[in-house]
Amino acid sequence: MIKKEICQQVLEECLKTGGDFAEIFAEDTEKNIMELTSGKVTQANTTNLHGVAIRILKGFKEVSGYTNDFSLESLLKLAKEVRGALNGEPLDIKFELKEEKANKIIEAVRKPSTVSNEEKVNYLLKTYNAIKDYSNEITQTICFLTDEEQKVLVANTLGKYIEDERNHLRLGLSVVASYNGEMQSAFESIGGNQGYELLDSSDLEKFAKATADSAITMVHADEMVGGTYAVVIHNAFGGVLLHEACVHGLEATSVAKGASVFCGKLGQKVASDIVTAIDDGTRDNQWGSLNMDDEGNPTQRNVLIENGILKSYLVDYRNSRKMDHPITGSSRRQSYRYSPTSRMTNTFFAPGKDKFEDIIKNTKYGLFAKKMGGGSVNPSTGEFNFSVSEGYLIEDGKITKPVRGATLIGSGAEILKNIDMIADNLDFGHGMCGSASGSIPTDVGQPTIRVQNMVVGGRGEK
Amino acid sequence: MDFQKFIEKAKKAGIEDIEFYCSESKTLDIALFNGEVEKSSVHNSYVISVRAIVNGKMTYMSFEDENIDMDKVIEKLKENASVLTTLEEFEIFGGSESYPQLERVDGGFDKVSVAEKVALLKSVEKIAKSLDQRIVLLPYCNYAESSEKTSIINSKGLNVEKTVEYGDIVLGALAKEGDSTQDGFEVKVALKYDELNPEEIAKKAVEKAISMLGAEAIESKTYPVIIENEAMADLLSGFSSMFTGEAAVKKLTSLLGKEGQKIMQDNVTIVDDPLLAGAVNSQPFDDEGVACYKKAVVENGVFKTFLHNLKTAKAFNTKSTGNGVKSGSIGTRGINLYIEKGNATKEELISSIEEGLLITDLSGLHAGLNAISGDFSAQSSGFYIKNGKIEKPVTLIVVSGNFIKMMNEIDEIGSDLFLGYSGVGAPSIKFKGLPVSGK
Secondary structure (H helix, E strand, O other), X not given: OOOHHHHXXXXXXXXXXXXXXXXXXXXXXXXXXXXEEOOEEEEEEEEEEEEEEEEEEEOOEEEEEEEOOOOHHHHHHHHHHHHOOOOOOOOOOOOOXXXXXXXXXXXXXXXXXXXXXXXXXXXXXXXXXXXXXXXXXEEEEEEEEEEEEEEEEEEEOOOEEEEEEEOEEEEEEEEEEEEOOEEEEEEEEEEEEOOOHHHHOOOHHHHHHHHHHHHHHHHOOEEOEOXXXXXXXXXXXXXXXXXXXXXXXXXXXXXXXXXXXXXXXXXXXXXXXXXXEEEEOOOOOEOOOXXXXXXXXXXXXXXXXXXXXXXXXXXXXXXXXXXXXXXXXXXXXXXXXXXXXXXXXXXXXXXXXXXXXXXXXXXXXXEEEEEEXXXXXXXXXXXXXXXXXXEEEEEOOEEEEEXXXXXXXXXXXXXXXXXXXEEOOOEEEEEEEEEOOEEEEEEEEEOOEEEEEEXXXXXXXX | OXXXXXXXXXXXXXXXXXXXXXXXXXXXXXXXXXXXXXXXXXXEEEEEEEEEEEXXXXXXXXXOOOOOOHHXXXXXXXXXXXXXXXXXXXXXXXXOOOOOOOOOOOOOOOXXXXXXXXXXXXXXXXXXXXXXXXXXXXXXXXXXXXEEEEEEEEOOOOEEEEEEEEEEXXXXXXXXXXXXXXXXXXXXXXXXXXXXXXXXXXXXXXXXXXXXXXXEXXXXXXXXXXXXXXXHHHHHHHHHHHHEHHHHHOOOOXXXXXXXXXXXXXXXXXXXXXXXXXXXXXXXXXXXXOEOOOEEEEEOOEEOOOEOOHHHHHHOOOOOOOOEEEEOEEEEOXXXXXXXXXXXXXXXXXXXXXXXXXXXXXXXXXXXXOOOOOEXXXXXXXXXXXXXXXXXXXXXXXXXXXXXXXXXXXXXXXXXXXXXXXXXXXXXXXXXXXXXXXX
């Protein structure tokens, strides 16, 4: 993308005002989006990103900038502009860029550019056709397909010069069901850092019907009655609990500033004994996986909490200087337009020993949160919320009637200590996580878990 | 880039109409932490978005490489358009008869040195720390400024340009007392540098954090609830898509077919005023070059109109309301959408409550609401009111409701209209009763 010699020259220029580290992040990306609304192709659009960012560090201080022009002249101009915010004497830093090869965790076979638009439309049609005559209560289906080829280059004054490619592919379906003037929607997606072989190996019909069933069930559901309940959170996207309630508070972004409830707790007990939590960017072709992070470091399997004890934070290069904590291969950015920082990849609770059926059987009265919507957290207080998109009451150890409009709230530190059963059925769901360095693909995952008691909000009246 | 040449090439290649939307932006960001500049960045960017009608169908593409091969772009546009089967009708617009003149504001951001901007941030931090000993950390103390120039050029002869320049300061304050930790955020966006007042910003963030110390959940039941202006604006923002042409075309709004009908109580009026003086979002024309104007979306409780762009207007046999807003493709959105104010001061609203709540923050609205049905359940915090007075702070509760139903069960509307930087506004509103889940 940019020749090694040019990078060398630009990085040398960067260090002339006392910077002790400089980095180039260049990207050339093509993204396509296609949308099928009620069986008609309503969108087929393409976005190209083409930019290069320069970042210079001096201790903890970071100065940065970007441009869309890859020429040497433009890069040198940018380097001078960025380094202008530092005004020290140059340190005598010598380095020589050496080309490295990124790990090969991600292998895309059928890359987006090799798949025709007609073929892409066929995946959408296949999904839609599976449910178009499924129920007269379905009043709208919108199905989208996004793909990308993101080519990135990272070069820095530690001598790194490394290129990689990402191929995030996602097929999403939202179904609206209507009954008696009420409307409820359900959303599901299939996603990976992979080529179109992902969709070839997926059962699109089953996926579509499950999404439709969820919307139909929920349009007939009663409103959740608010209160305190035992809550059984199902596997896969249920892992959004861990993502929101805990791991945002383990990102260096808030830990390095002393603004997280988990500050200073390494080695301490933060969760019940049965809880082990992991962030693993190396899982084969998963939506949150990467060959390397956006600082060019290999992604890792980071055990964050082991048997209830806090073991690690998620740390990028700049924050590692502040925190005296090794980097964890977790530095990510939405694009060259964002400065990178520590973020999640695929975050999940490790499987436990309980059986799903036993967890339900052992719950006298509670809420079964089968599917979760999104949520958010305030890392300073640890207070979080998330919505239940498909829920059921548990009465006398049995799943009974569907309920809608439930919102779970609590504080992360409390909830982790309150988990008393974990099943063996680990699975994952796909999402986009928005934070300081933009919106990035992350997987959340977990087996079915039970939280002894949680505040549940709802519109229903007793 | 030579747009005329591009248009000629496109026409020759069989593209019926083509439009370029070019945005050039310049930004400066400074983040201060513990008295030191932690991060600073400068950006110049230029993005060209193009949309084209081929065989009656519209497709979009954007790129950032000015040296991109025009023929390749044209080929990609044709390839993308060839798979579209939508029955929607599209239009590239030749321009409105006239455009409103907005008062030009000289923000003066250029005249202030970076060093002075850093000094301003330092004073924000210093004041915030000095206001209360319980403020233990200021995790965010950031300055940003941005100037953007957008031009729209098309094959129908349109060639217009709009600019916006603004600056903002974001301050996050963390307060601690005993076991209680609370934070407060203040975001101040200004069209003029001089309007960024460090005392005001520091005071607001600190007050928000300190006043919440010791907050706890309260008993679950239905309470009379005042939703304070900023939180009410967030709630309207969460539901604003129900008023859009895009939602109407996709049948994703419960308001479909209800134009001219009474949907809210008599004293509710919701307007979209893109020409509002002093608002960051104000603009003379939308992202399709259609002149903007003020309109009522709901007037005295009656639903008047969806907010349309050119495409959604065609689907409903009407005219664009100048609400074509670009986010990827051109969607529909209110530009300055707000609920009109009433007469009561916030104090009057509070004093009228025997037992109830003042909600100052609604979190997680992006997930906890259903914009189709109007239902929401949101993590909330605020204050418990007893005998007309604020008694204690409240947190970790969930307030639930249905937006349309609530707007028919208003007790009183406040006079304290707040317009957020995202272009959505509301006064504080007192509702007769909303279910609250807590202890």
